[in-house]
Amino acid sequence: MEVTLALLKPHVVRNTYAMQQLKSLIGSNFNILAAKELRITKELSECFYADHKDKFFYHRLTTFMQSGPCYAIILQSELCIQKWRRLMGPTKVFNAVYNEPECIRALYGLSDTRNACHGSDSAISARREIAMLFPEFDIGQDRIGAN
Numbered sequence: 001m002e003v004t005l006a007l008l009k010p011h012v013v014r015n016t017y018a019m020q021q022l023k024s025l026i027g028s029n030f031n032i033l034a035a036k037e038l039r040i041t042k043e044l045s046e047c048f049y050a051d052h053k054d055k056f057f058y059h060r061l062t063t064f065m066q067s068g069p070c071y072a073i074i075l076q077s078e079l080c081i082q083k084w085r086r087l088m089g090p091t092k093v094f095n096a097v098y099n100e101p102e103c104i105r106a107l108y109g110l111s112d113t114r115n116a117c118h119g120s121d122s123a124i125s126a127r128r129e130i131a132m133l134f135p136e137f138d139i140g141q142d143r144i145g146a147n
């Protein structure tokens with residue numbers, strides 16, 4: 001079965017109601033292989049979002065991710081990557097609210113940067129991101145699934 005890295009962003013972690021709802025949604029859709037609250041340091045944030053280094057929102061994004069604890073989860077299910085990204089909805093909150101009002105980003109996103117959550121976009125990204133946030137987790141080849 002496939003695995004992915006889901007990350008709930010700082011403003012969501014501060015929202016007790018959102019956390020309750022999301023933990024319940026996640027628990028009913030995925031196996032949870034590991035979960036923890038963690039502080040994303042400047043170095044980790046810059047490494048995690050290295051692909052966006054040249055984007056206008058890079059500084060805003062990496063600063064926001066350091067603004068409080070995040071909640072990281074390793075999810076497992078069939079077609080996990082796609083399934084979690086579908087639950088998250090569109091990157092841009094305006095688009096999410098108008099086109100997918102039930103998705104996580106529509107419900108809990110505040111802006112394009114503070115869009116509630118993150119999900120790996122491929123098996124390669126999932127492996128890289130899990131290694132970064134869960135260095136203690138032994139991600140076997142068999143768990144990754146083909147992509």
Ligand SMILES: Nc1ncnc2c1ncn2[C@@H]1O[C@H](COP(=O)(O)OP(=O)(O)OP(=O)(O)O)[C@@H](O)[C@H]1O
Nearest residue numbers: 052057061090091112113114115117118119120121
């Ligand atoms: N136009 C934008 N303005 C501000 N922030 C943005 C913008 N586009 C993306 N971001 C931020 O950068 C993150 C990574 O952008 P990306 O394009 O990879 O989105 P995504 O694949 O939908 O989301 P993620 O990678 O976080 O799961 C987004 O989740 C969001 O926080």
